[in-house]
Amino acid sequence: MAERIAPFPKAEAELRAAFWEQVSSFPDGHKVTNCIQCGTCTGTCPVSYAMDITPRQTIALFRAGLLEEILRSRTIWLCASCYSCTVRCPSGIKITDTMYALKRVAMEKQIHAPHFPVHTLSKAFVKNVYKYGRNYELGLGIRYFLKSNIVKLFTLSGFGLTMMRRGRLGLLPKKIRRVNEVRAIINRANQFEEI
């Protein structure tokens, strides 16, 4: 999708190109242009109170040519993907999917909020799937807290013990038999991501 107005600095223009490519690749992605700034998304969002930029402001800032600022916000990584905004938006904008699109642009361009390592959890998750074909919950948790907050790792040991005593914590990862199939699919699909 081409921008109608184009006087953006080069860096911003590049980010916007990546964003448009992302939103044009899911059903109704283009409807993001229909925003009427009513704020229903922000009102319905259970975590907007903790966001530095609200969902409504996200679209306003984008229109103002400040995509980089959005990518540097905590907002996109606070979205818990509950789809409340998506089902209530009177303009039919797929807001949750747009948040995912923003996350992917942020990952691709490596632009993140300072001191806010939430995205590293997704990265660790992706590595787990490549390795085992499944999610390894304990490994994922440990890997994340080692990178983000080592102190928290120790405070969580009580929680771990409670779950373990009830047989609800898998100590070892479960690898699927044909993990090679999953890896082959990932490798092949990865080629399509680098456009």
Added chain:
Amino acid sequence: MLEYAYYPGCSLECTAASYDKSIREVFKALGVGLKEIEDWNCCGATMYMSVKKIVGYAISARNLALAQKMGMDICAPCSSCYTILRKANRHIEWEPKEREKINEALAAANLSYDTTIAIKHPLDILVNEVGLDAIKAKVVRPLDGIKVAPYYGCQIVRPHGQFDDVDDPVTMDKLLSTLGAEPVYYPSKVRCCGGMLMTTQEDIALKLNNCLLQAAADNGADMIATACPLCEMNLEAYQGKINQRFGTKFNIPIVYFSHLVGVALGISPKAMGIDSLIIPPTKLTAKAEGVRI
């Protein structure tokens, strides 16, 4: 006979093993076949989509392709898996260009997929396929006297509201009434539990779950019934922490809706792994032992 390709998902192998056990037991008791998809892989969850879209959908599609080979629709109890698989399915259907790419990726594993599979949640299957009358006929221990807050969470009703309303779903309410239990008024039935935020932003998630517990307590619920492993864990395993943080004294058992169905059908709580819950649902287990409430 109804038969489904069963996709348990990673959580049901471990943190939510009792959900897995109860679904298998309940389906068996109702004569619905569940055939586990052999060597299934992770659906990609919400996190893969945050990094790479086509790859995320491609790994989801491996499961869809395996189910297609079996010639059966999928039953996915984890609401996150349910939404992700459905999203992947819808996406592949919607965009021919993407379908090509994803099939090319699948070809690397000698698989292909042509979007002929439906993905269903067990709640949908029980109420809309098996039917409430058939379930009622098999109830041997009516759950009368048990007040349950029906908590749907986000992912089974949104974004598409496949089998129920996105704002005020009633499927679980109807099921609970059929079992003899009393579904209480629960205005937070589709409010978010925070999902993975409990790992990344604990303060926010604790607050969200505090609201959910408070609404259940305010409406006199004996327990909360969930349909999602993440909701269950957030509400149950962090209840102590919520009490510490907010000065509350919640001690509300959190069960899966399938636990309630199972007990009503006469299945032993142990066979459904109810003993692995942190807060024992004593009213429910008493019911199973034939105690009158």
